[in-house]
Amino acid sequence: MAEKQTCSCGCGAGERGKNRIIFACAGASNTGQISNLAAVQLTDEGYGSLACTSLLAAGAANLTKMCRESDGVVIIDGCPNACASRIAEQKEITPDQHIIITELGIKKSGDRGNITDEEIETVVSRAWEGRCR
Amino acid sequence: MVNIEVLGTGCLKCKRMMKNVEAAVKEMGIEAEVVKIEDITEIMDRGVMLTPALMIDGELAVSGRVADVNEIKEILQG
Numbered sequence: 625m626a627e628k629q630t631c632s633c634g635c636g637a638g639e640r641g642k643n644r645i646i647f648a649c650a651g652a653s654n655t656g657q658i659s660n661l662a663a664v665q666l667t668d669e670g671y672g673s674l675a676c677t678s679l680l681a682a683g684a685a686n687l688t689k690m691c692r693e694s695d696g697v698v699i700i701d702g703c704p705n706a707c708a709s710r711i712a713e714q715k716e717i718t719p720d721q722h723i724i725i726t727e728l729g730i731k732k733s734g735d736r737g738n739i740t741d742e743e744i745e746t747v748v749s750r751a752w753e754g755r756c757r
Numbered sequence: 758m759v760n761i762e763v764l765g766t767g768c769l770k771c772k773r774m775m776k777n778v779e780a781a782v783k784e785m786g787i788e789a790e791v792v793k794i795e796d797i798t799e800i801m802d803r804g805v806m807l808t809p810a811l812m813i814d815g816e817l818a819v820s821g822r823v824a825d826v827n828e829i830k831e832i833l834q835g
Binding site: 755 | 776
């Protein structure tokens with residue numbers, strides 16, 4: 625499972641002001657679940673803050689406002705259906721970074737029991753690398 | 758040959774910076790010596806107070822955050 629570290633060395637101090645909002649599609653397939661696991665890991669690593677995609681869909685005005693005031697919106701979709709991205713679009717939110725997991729060589733399937741750390745790492749590194757902008 | 762130093766005591770953000778540097782160097786196809794400096798005294802000796810940090814040929818380029826691959830490429834291109 626994903627490595628969790630709480631850093632006490634004072635690193636990343638310059639990033640404390642970074643306020644990225646991360647939405648995962650969190651769909652039922654393996655890639656949907658990877659999107660959620662990657663978003664949680666990115667939050668743990670200090671890349672941004674995981675936010676609730678279904679709450680956005682439900683029309684929470686405060687969340688829409690938070691996105692507009694953030695330093696960036698990151699959307700992680702499991703497949704080209706791009707459900708999370710479409711929800712954001714409906715709320716007139718344009719992502720700064722949009723990652724589609726199946727485009728990273730991970731095949732979509734209904735097998736959620738065999739998600740590997742490498743698959744999660746592939747998505748997490750993609751975000752940190754600043755790809756898909 | 759470009760000398761690239763990635764400074765950080767070894768936590769996740771420092772590792773992310775190192776990975777991004779390696780990706781940038783590979784994509785640019787340049788000759789570079791990439792060194793990771795984890796010793797806190799060595800880091801302080803270079804005047805770096807915030808990690809992760811990136812030094813190119815002895816000049817501080819980034820401090821206190823992870824630079825993404827494109828940013829590192831831009832820095833390396835000068």
